[in-house]
Amino acid sequence: MADEDEELDLNELDDQELVEQMWDDLYDGLADEIVTGTNILLGRGWTPYKVLTEALVEGMRIVGVDFRDGILFVPEVLMAANSMKSGMNILRPLLAETGAPPQGKMVIGTVKGDIHDIGKNLVSMMMEGAGFEVIDIGINNPVEKYLEAIEEHKPDILGMSALLTTTMPYMKVVIDTMKEKGIRDDYVVLVGGAPLNEEFANEVGADAYCRDAAVAVETAKEYMTRKHNQHAAG
Ligand code: B1M
Numbered sequence: 001m002a003d004e005d006e007e008l009d010l011n012e013l014d015d016q017e018l019v020e021q022m023w024d025d026l027y028d029g030l031a032d033e034i035v036t037g038t039n040i041l042l043g044r045g046w047t048p049y050k051v052l053t054e055a056l057v058e059g060m061r062i063v064g065v066d067f068r069d070g071i072l073f074v075p076e077v078l079m080a081a082n083s084m085k086s087g088m089n090i091l092r093p094l095l096a097e098t099g100a101p102p103q104g105k106m107v108i109g110t111v112k113g114d115i116h117d118i119g120k121n122l123v124s125m126m127m128e129g130a131g132f133e134v135i136d137i138g139i140n141n142p143v144e145k146y147l148e149a150i151e152e153h154k155p156d157i158l159g160m161s162a163l164l165t166t167t168m169p170y171m172k173v174v175i176d177t178m179k180e181k182g183i184r185d186d187y188v189v190l191v192g193g194a195p196l197n198e199e200f201a202n203e204v205g206a207d208a209y210c211r212d213a214a215v216a217v218e219t220a221k222e223y224m225t226r227k228h229n230q231h232a233a234g
Contacts, residue, residue: 010036015044019055026059027066029079031086038087048094052122056087060118081118088118092125100131104224107149108159109137111170116163119193119213123159126213127220132157143170143177150187156227157220160206162193172204179205188223192216 010033013021018037025033034056041051063080066072072080106127110120117139124134137149150158162168171191178184184205191201192210201209207223210216 010040015041015046019058022055023059023062026056026080026083027063027072029076029083031079031083034083034087035090038090042090042094048091049126052088052091052095056084056091057122060084084118085121088121088125092128095125095129098129098131100129102133103131103221104156104227105133105135105153106157106159106220107135107137107146107153107155108161109141109146109149110139110161110163111167111174112140112142113170114162114164114167115139116161116193119163120159120161123161123192123210123213123216126217127159130217130221132217132220143174146174147177147181150183155187156224157188157190159190159192159210159216162191163195165195168193168195168200169204171206175205188220188227190216190219190223 010018010021018040022034022037025037037055038051041055042048060080063072063077067077108120108124108127110117120136120139124136127134135149135153135155137145146158146160149155158174160171160174162171175184175189178187178189188208189206190208190210191204191206192212192215196209198209201207208219210219
């Protein structure tokens with residue numbers, strides 16, 4: 001009954017009010033409300049991508065600011081993250097449903113020591129929506145896990161995510177190990193995560209830095225086009 005009341009209340013809000021309410025609900029870790037809000041916006045004709053970026057990602061950005069400033073703590077941020085995932089679960093199949101032609105294969109995972117996975121999951125969702133087959137190897141991956149996954153799945157692209165300044169150098173460990181094994185150039189290596197930038201990506205020997213999930217998709221597509229052109233020429 002309480003849920004029904006909440007749903008009615010959220011339905012009465014206009015789009016902007018509802019989005020702002022969802023930022024508050026995400027902040028408060030209210031997963032049911034996030035599910036309801038996500039469904040309402042979709043029902044009003046919002047694209048899954050618009051709901052994702054304007055309601056969920058922006059809500060998590062606000063959480064991040066108060067986490068940084070010591071206003072929110074890990075348990076609260078975990079609840080916010082779980083609420084965000086409830087919304088993402090609704091959007092995932094819709095984003096994958098675009099009927100995009102098959103593009104290629106990507107293995108993606110968050111590096112060793114790092115358990116942040118929302119950004120990586122979002123990249124996976126968007127890549128699937130763009131027609132990529134995605135093998136998501138999860139969080140806290142040592143170099144061996146990356147090597148096993150690329151050996152098993154033979155992807156076109158290896159994606160790595162890191163959200164901490166302390167874990168992002170681990171990307172170099174993975175890339176250097178690939179070099180030692182003589183397999184670095186068999187894969188396109190894309191890296192992303194809030195503390196990274198292009199300079200860092202160059203330093204560690206990645207092919208490209210992806211600022212966000214949309215850039216990851218565009219970059220991956222560009223590399224696939226290049227690969228096809230090279231095959232056609234060779
Ligand atoms: Co963490 N955390 N956290 N945290 N956390 C940050 C990253 C932090 C910036 C917060 C802050 O202080 N402002 C800070 C890092 C500071 C630093 O290193 N400079 C921080 C810290 C310090 C910590 C802990 C150390 C806190 C503690 O324990 N005292 C701890 C570390 C745990 C660990 O990993 N070992 C910790 C823990 C956690 C939670 C578990 C509570 C939770 C994670 C839950 C989860 O992921 N399941 C959490 C969260 C949620 C955050 C913030 C608030 C939000 C991250 C997020 O999900 N953003 C974050 C603050 C912030 O980033 N502003 C913070 C939304 C997401 C959509 O964006 O991940 O950037 P993002 O992904 C984007 C792009 O970066 C890019 O595309 C994505 C989509 O557009 N991208 C890629 C990401 N990966 C990519 C890979 C690609 C391509 C693009 O491959 C091709």
